[in-house]
Structures are given as structure tokens and as C-alpha cells.
Amino acid sequence: MTPLRSAGTAPARLDALRADLDAGLGADARAWFHRALQEAAAHPGTHGPISVWELRLAEAGRRCGNRHADAVRVLLLHAARADAATLTRVYHQGTADERRAVLHALPHLVPGPDALPLVEDALRTNDTRLLAAAVGPYAARHLDAHAWRHAVLKCLFTGVPVDAVARLADRARGDGELARMLTDHAAERTAAGRTVPEDLRHVLALTGAAPAPSSAPSPAADHSSTDHPHGKES
Amino acid sequence: MRIFDPHIHMTSRTTDDYEAMHAAGVRAVVEPAFWLGQPRTSPASFLDYFDSLLGWEPFRAAQYGIAHHCALALNPKEANDPRCTPVLDELPRYLVKDRVVAVGEIGYDAMTPAEDKALAVQLQLAADHGLPALVHTPHRDKLTGLRRTLDVVRESALPLDRVLVDHLNETTVREAKDSGCWLGFSVYPDTKMDERRMVALLRAYGPERVLVDSAADWGRSDPLKTRKVADLMLTEGFTEDDVDRVLWRNPVAFYGLSGRLDLEVTAPDATHEGNSVLRGGE
Numbered sequence: 001m002t003p004l005r006s007a008g009t010a011p012a013r014l015d016a017l018r019a020d021l022d023a024g025l026g027a028d029a030r031a032w033f034h035r036a037l038q039e040a041a042a043h044p045g046t047h048g049p050i051s052v053w054e055l056r057l058a059e060a061g062r063r064c065g066n067r068h069a070d071a072v073r074v075l076l077l078h079a080a081r082a083d084a085a086t087l088t089r090v091y092h093q094g095t096a097d098e099r100r101a102v103l104h105a106l107p108h109l110v111p112g113p114d115a116l117p118l119v120e121d122a123l124r125t126n127d128t129r130l131l132a133a134a135v136g137p138y139a140a141r142h143l144d145a146h147a148w149r150h151a152v153l154k155c156l157f158t159g160v161p162v163d164a165v166a167r168l169a170d171r172a173r174g175d176g177e178l179a180r181m182l183t184d185h186a187a188e189r190t191a192a193g194r195t196v197p198e199d200l201r202h203v204l205a206l207t208g209a210a211p212a213p214s215s216a217p218s219p220a221a222d223h224s225s226t227d228h229p230h231g232k233e234s
Numbered sequence: 235m236r237i238f239d240p241h242i243h244m245t246s247r248t249t250d251d252y253e254a255m256h257a258a259g260v261r262a263v264v265e266p267a268f269w270l271g272q273p274r275t276s277p278a279s280f281l282d283y284f285d286s287l288l289g290w291e292p293f294r295a296a297q298y299g300i301a302h303h304c305a306l307a308l309n310p311k312e313a314n315d316p317r318c319t320p321v322l323d324e325l326p327r328y329l330v331k332d333r334v335v336a337v338g339e340i341g342y343d344a345m346t347p348a349e350d351k352a353l354a355v356q357l358q359l360a361a362d363h364g365l366p367a368l369v370h371t372p373h374r375d376k377l378t379g380l381r382r383t384l385d386v387v388r389e390s391a392l393p394l395d396r397v398l399v400d401h402l403n404e405t406t407v408r409e410a411k412d413s414g415c416w417l418g419f420s421v422y423p424d425t426k427m428d429e430r431r432m433v434a435l436l437r438a439y440g441p442e443r444v445l446v447d448s449a450a451d452w453g454r455s456d457p458l459k460t461r462k463v464a465d466l467m468l469t470e471g472f473t474e475d476d477v478d479r480v481l482w483r484n485p486v487a488f489y490g491l492s493g494r495l496d497l498e499v500t501a502p503d504a505t506h507e508g509n510s511v512l513r514g515g516e
């Protein structure tokens with residue numbers, strides 16, 4: 001599994017996604033995918049009890065395999081020219097996998113902040129896969145400072161690697177309030193005899209603030225030798 | 235030992251249970267939709283529940299290396315409540331989703347006309363969506379309930395070999411087996427079946443089309459009953475292949491009828507899953 005380097009890298013290009021899928025899908029899945037793209041382009045919008053492209057969106061996992069489903073769904077949403085209202089409906093009627101694909105599609109399909117409630121909804125969950133998708137380029141563009149800081153902190157709480165946060169360095173630079181929140185969180189962990197996640201030190205350094213006090217609790221006092229990636233955050 | 239629990243209500247269980255189940259060998263579960271222990275008052279309550287079975291539960295299960303699928307339906311008890319029955323109109327858009335491997339649990343509770351209707355409608359939905367059905371047999375007046383269930387299935391568009399009839403026991407197993415349906419047994423601490431009786435039935439009727447589940451929920455139940463049955467089978471002279479057949483291959487074959495079973499578990503810490511250019515940046 002190749003870690004994504006989202007922040008600061010080249011924009012995701014849909015033609016690159018398409019090329020990756022064409023290379024990675026088996027013959028049957030590729031044929032299904034091409035047909036689904038054509039259907040979505042020819043018959044976008046809502047029609048009948050369930051639009052054909054929405055049916056294809058629902059079955060993308062079993063047709064193309066989970067590894068490719070996110071990319072397939074993003075391209076189907078793009079082919080269907082889904083706007084903010086449609087994406088909102090698809091998100092709310094979707095499985096976690098479909099919701100993740102909607103979040104990935106936002107920067108490609110929604111120019112303004114209309115779909116921000118979807119990002120906020122995903123940030124309220126404890127599903128790390130949704131959280132990671134929520135802190136992408138669309139959030140970087142539209143989340144206000146308070147919500148963005150809490151999103152970063154939530155990544156640290158739940159073990160989502162902060163390299164999932166788009167434009168992390170840009171937005172963290174000179175953010176004194178984020179630095180304070182990080183320092184307080186580090187102090188709270190140190191007081192509890194827990195380690196301070198390396199990602200926290202990394203983000204704190206990006207803010208330009210002084211490093212968090214070194215905390216190296218004795219092994220006996222360290223009740224969470226690893227930062228459990230799915231800590232309770234309820 | 236690999237175990238597939240074909241009927242367990244994980245939404246009512248703790249995360250510690252997932253950990254213990256994995257340690258016991260459970261690698262896959264199917265969670266059928268059921269009653270919450272307290273009446274729902276609107277279809278929206280079902281939709282939140284279905285969303286959880288397609289979102290939070292598979293995520294929670296994957297943390298412990300367990301593949302989670304679900305069966306969706308209006309349960310027999312709430313089929314009698316007119317505040318709940320409109321959920322039948324919402325089911326079609328859910329039944330097309332990945333990881334929905336059956337319609338269920340459907341069947342009879344008190345054998346009312348409203349239950350007749352909900353059962354027939356949902357058997358048709360299963361047939362329309364290429365899904366098998368998990369049919370619960372009633373706790374009260376069970377043999378009559380089984381016969382009425384099998385009659386309704388015979389009149390439906392869904393063939394009996396795409397139906398799992400669950401909560402069977404000594405009084406219902408013969409007629410169920412003769413019908414050609416799949417045979418489900420729920421092993422409980424007090425009620426339904428226990429391990430010893432389960433092994434005796436396996437000896438008497440053979441392992442063909444037999445599935446064993448814990449049906450664990452918010453009541454007095456045990457999510458490790460599948461493993462306990464497997465252990466007793468081995469103690470009582472069944473082979474490891476027999477155990478694998480009943481506790482793994484049979485449920486895989488039944489739910490595999492959906493064409494949607496995906497037993498590969500994607501670790502949820504793989505927040506970077508998928509295509510490396512998917513995320514992009516700006």
C-alpha cells in the first residue's frame with residue numbers, strides 16, 4: 001500500500017486516475033467501468049426509482065474490487081456531472097465507501113463551499129477512512145480556522161496520519177492557536193504518562209512554534225506504548 | 235480454525251467482543267437487521283440503523299480483522315407496526331449496495347396478516363435483487379410457523395435453495411431439511427439450541443446445508459458459541475473438514491449466492507487505501 005502524499009503534491013488529475021484504472025482493472029471490470037462511464041455521461045441527473053449511474057455507484061466495489069472502488073466512484077460522479085445538491089443526496093444515501101468517494105470528488109466537482117456540511121458530517125464520525133477523506137483539498141480550501149484546527153487535532157486523536165491533511169504546511173504556518181492546542185494536548189498526554197505522537201511534533205514544527213517539551217515516560221508508566229489508531233473519541 | 239458467524243447482531247455488542255471473536259477464529263460475520271429491543275417509531279430510525287450496518291459496523295469489524303456483511307429487512311415483529319412499514323419502500327435503494335448479501339431477517343413473529351404481507355413482499359424483493367433470504371422461524375408455535383413460512387416461500391419467486399431458515403431445533407429440522415432450504419441453528423446459553431444438542435443434530439442429519447450461528451444480541455447470548463460448537467464437534471469425533479464445512483464453507487456458499495461476498499478485510503488504518511493519485515492536493 002503506497003502512502004499517499006497529498007499535501008503539497010501535484011493536483012489529482014482525473015485523467016491520471018482513469019489511466020491507473022485502465023491499467024489496473026481486469027478485462028471484465030474494465031468493460032463494466034467503461035460502460036458505466038458512458039451511461040453516467042449519457043443519462044446524468046435523477047430518473048426512475050434509482051438512476052442507472054447511482055446503481056453503478058452502489059455496485060462499484062463488487063464489480064471492480066475494493067482497491068479500485070474509490071477511484072471508480074469518483075470518476076462516475078464526475079461523468080454524471082454531480083453538483084453539490086446531488087453529491088449531498090448521494091452522500092446521505094450512501095454506504096461509508098460511497099461517502100468516502102463523494103468526499104474525494106468534492107474538489108473536482110464543487111467550486112464553492114456548498115458541500116462543506118458533508119465535510120463537517122464526516123469530521124463528526126470516528127471512521128478513520130472517512131476522516132482521512134474529509135481533510136483533503138476541499139477542506140483545505142473551505143474549512144474555517146476553528147474547524148480546521150479541530151480536524152487536525154482529531155486526526156492526531158484517532159491516528160489518521162497527518163500527511164492526509166491537504167495543504168497542512170500552508171495552513172499551519174504561523175497558526176499560534178493551533179500551536180497552543182497542540183502544546184496543551186502534548187501536556188495532557190505527558191501528564192497521563194503517554195507518549196506524544198510524532199505527528200504532533202511534526203505539525204507543531206510546521207506552525208513555527210517552539211517544540212513540545214520532550215516526554216519520554218518510563219516504560220512502566222506508559223499505558224499506551226503505541227498510539228492506538230482508533231482511540232475512543234466520543 | 236476459521237469461523238463464519240452467519241447471524242450475529244454486532245451493533246449490540248462491544249468492541250471487546252470483536253477482539254475475542256477474532257481470537258477464537260471468527261473471520262467473517264453477517265449481521266441481519268432486527269428489532270432493537272424497544273419499538274422504533276418511524277422509518278427514519280431504520281435508515282439510521284441500515285446506515286450503521288453499512289458504515290460503522292464494517293469499520294469496527296475490520297479493526298479486528300473480521301469481514302462484516304449485512305442482511306437488511308423490516309423484521310417480523312415491527313412488520314405489525316404501521317409506523318414502521320413504510321420502510322419497505324426504502325429497502326430497494328439499500329438492497330443494491332455492496333456488502334448487502336441477503337434480505338433478512340424476515341419471517342413470522344405472531345403469524346399475523348401484516349407479517350404475511352411483509353414476508354411475501356420481501357421475498358419478492360430478494361428475488362428482484364438477486365439476493366438470498368434469511369428467514370427467522372418464530373419462537374412461539376414454531377412448527378406451525380415453519381410450515382407457514384415454507385408455504386409462503388413456495389408461493390414466492392425465490393427458490394427454496396436460496397433461503398436460510400434459522401432458529402431450527404429438534405422439532406423443525408426434519409421438515410426444513412426435506413424442503414430443500416438451508417438449515418440455520420442458533421446456539422444460545424439458555425434458549426434455542428445448545429452445543430451438545432447441536433452436535434447431536436449434526437450427527438443425526440449430517441452437515442449438508444447446515445449453518446451454525448450465535449445470533450448474539452443485547453440479550454443473554456454468547457458471540458463465541460460458534461467456536462464452542464466447533465470444539466465440541468472435534469471432541470465428539472467430527473473431523474476438521476466437517477468443522478470447516480459447517481462453520482465456514484456452508485455460510486460462504488449460502489451468502490455467496492449474492493455474488494457480493496468479499497472476505498478480504500482491508501485494515502482500517504489503511505487510510506491511504508486506493509489509488510495513489512486519488513487524493514491529490516493543491
